[in-house]
Amino acid sequence: DAMVIQNPRYQVTQFGKPVTLSCSQTLNHNVMYWYQQKSSQAPKLLFHYYDKDFNNEADTPDNFQSRRPNTSFCFLDIRSPGLGDAAMYLCATSRAPSGANYEQYFGPGTRLTVT
């Protein structure tokens, strides 16, 4: 089945130690999104790629970076995680950024703990 895969499902990192979260997709979708969801809150978009074009949300901290080496993979890099970065990180894909029939498909998420 076509799907969105996130690895690892659970990640523990130390305060200030760089960490990378991975997302891959078999849907061949052009757009990949990264959302941050803190406990008991709604997901909030960090940034997205439309093909190779990177689009950062205005309020995304500089501590968060992303890479998309090819259509299938997208990475979220947190350069110096703080305690406030502990959250569920959700990857989503869509065939296009707009258009009537395009919904986003989400991966299972990576829960990040910062110690």
Added chain:
Amino acid sequence: AQSVAQPEDQVNVAEGNPLTVKCTYSVSGNPYLFWYVQYPNRGLQFLLKYITGDNLVKGSYGFEAEFNKSQTSFHLKKPSALVSDSALYFCAVRDDNQGGKLIFGQGTELSVKP
């Protein structure tokens, strides 16, 4: 700015009874509205969407939603709730002027008791 609101943090329903999870929206232009469900420690699963056309939208797992333009609402409904429907439900609006980003409501915890 596009936004959605879910006025209830929690909804409690007895199994077999109908359920409604409320959502209101504020958008400029045509609204593209979605419902997603999230089970504990899982990603979001798409339930249904309203883009245009019939105001009653049918989705996965027996859920449906009614788009009401005059009341700017998009309530999620199911005629007969199951215990397995217990989860966190998010209403969202898609902003096609910002890369198709989803703007979520704060979520409603649905609890269905036997």
